[in-house]
Amino acid sequence: MMPPDNGMDFDMQLERALHNLDSLRSEMTYDVFMLYCSRNIPQIGEDGKKFSPRRIYDDLKKNGFKV
Numbered sequence: 830m831m832p833p834d835n836g837m838d839f840d841m842q843l844e845r846a847l848h849n850l851d852s853l854r855s856e857m858t859y860d861v862f863m864l865y866c867s868r869n870i871p872q873i874g875e876d877g878k879k880f881s882p883r884r885i886y887d888d889l890k891k892n893g894f895k896v
Contacts, residue, residue, distance in 0.1 A: 860894040 865882040889896045 859896060861889055861896045863896065 863882055863886065870883070871881050886896055
């Protein structure tokens with residue numbers, strides 16, 4: 830999409846984008862989607878040593894996100 834030529838076009842595009850985002854939000858059933866290769870998930874006990882999707886998942890759930 831080309832950038833708007835004037836302020837009125839910009840306002841219309843911004844309003845349309847916000848409306849589309851609101852529509853998308855109402856259709857979503859989850860707040861977060863995580864995709865992680867199982868070969869790279871640390872073994873139990875290694876969570877403190879490496880990046881851990883388990884820990885991220887637990888933290889997100891604890892803070893009220895639907896994962």
